[in-house]
Amino acid sequence: MKVVLGTPLNAVPRPWLYFHVPAVMVNALEVKRDPRSALGFEGELWIDSGGYQILKKGLTVDVDKIAEIYRRVDAQLYFSLDVPPSPSDPLEVAEKKFEKSYKNWERLRRALGDIVVPVLHVYREEGLFLKYLRKYSDAPALAIGGAVPYVLTTRGVPRGSRELALRLISIARREFKGPIHVLGMGSPSVTPILHAMGIQSTDSATWRLKAAYGKVILPGGGERHVTSRAVSFGKAKPKDGELEELYRFLMETGFPALDGFYERIRTSFEYRALVNAWVVVKSWSQTPRAPAFRKLYLQVAAARR
Incomplete structure (x- = not known):
């Protein structure tokens, strides 16, 4: 399984100077110059649109601006500009965000082609997740976002959120034919579960x-x-x-x-x-250390045998 390291452009240390790193991911909002030169990195480069940071900081970033940034950065993978729903969003609010994320991907795909990966968000209403999973069926790859608050059971998520998120990811893995990346779930407590589910990659910036x-x-x-x-x-x-x-x-x-x-x-x-x-x-x-994650891992591993 590929675990991608997220990093600010000016960060130290740079692990890829000491050992092989499968891929490095940077935020498009930080890209003011060539990220490879800034990082001293010649390997596989991924660019995140910064949708989560845009939401948290209350920024407004036009999808055409993201397209402009992507055109001038030589990377192997670009994530579409997503609009993450909050676990507490009412259904009608969440659906508008799902639709906006979908339209952003359509625009970026027309501008740049299939190198742009759509982002589908975990949300408490399974039907909404499935509706947009089908809309992305012809994408060459799929990213699943918004799983972190559900899996880490942060404030505001419903009871049973961890199992809900993993069930949705499992459904996506079963129905989507291409590679799947789960955003922000690179914790060693979770990566064995994702690997057992057949997920190709995830990322972490917490290191x-x-x-x-x-x-x-x-x-x-x-x-x-x-x-x-x-x-x-x-x-x-x-x-x-x-x-x-x-x-x-x-x-x-x-x-x-x-x-x-x-x-x-x-x-x-x-x-x-x-x-x-x-x-x-x-x-x-490695088998997860925490009992709750170890139990989920063993359940997933047994189901795939």
Whole structure:
């Protein structure tokens, strides 16, 4: 399974300078110059339209502006400009957003061709999801967005949201013939489930954020705070044997910078970020650590046998 690393253009560290990264994804709203040159990256480049950021920041970005950006960036994949519905949106509001996302894809497809991938959003009304899944049936690939609040059960999502989101993704995998990418679901708790469902790819930008908060990501999911500074949330410290388990995973999977591991994860943001990036990219074949995700993984794996 391909786990794509999301990154700001001016970010450090740059994991792809230390080891192979399957693909890197950047935000179209940040593209003021050649992203490959800015990143020092020659591999597979994906461009996200920034639909989620546009929503959160209350921005207005014309689809023609996105088309202009896409024309001047040499990338392997471009996501259509989407309008994400909130889990709390009434049905009529959500449907308008679904329709706007669809029309944006039609315009970008006419302008740029089949390199533009449509984004279909998870939403509590299954019928609306299925209606637009059928509209995208002739797309060469499909992205599924909006799953994060449902799978991570954030405030405002309905009871049973995790199972709902995974059911919709499973339906999409069964009915859509091309590759499917699930946006923002690159947590090691979730990637094994997506892999078991037959999903081709997902992405994560949390590898840097967790490191900045003093945390390392464990194979199979979960995060542990390893620095000495005080934190206001996510205070879980490593339990007995967890850092040793992380070290063994890195060693067994070929992580190229193990010297001084225990000291460097405590003192160096950049080193923690490299470790986190490696874990995110490499641990999709691990059984999820958390009981709830492990149960879902085993259910999905058993259903596909």
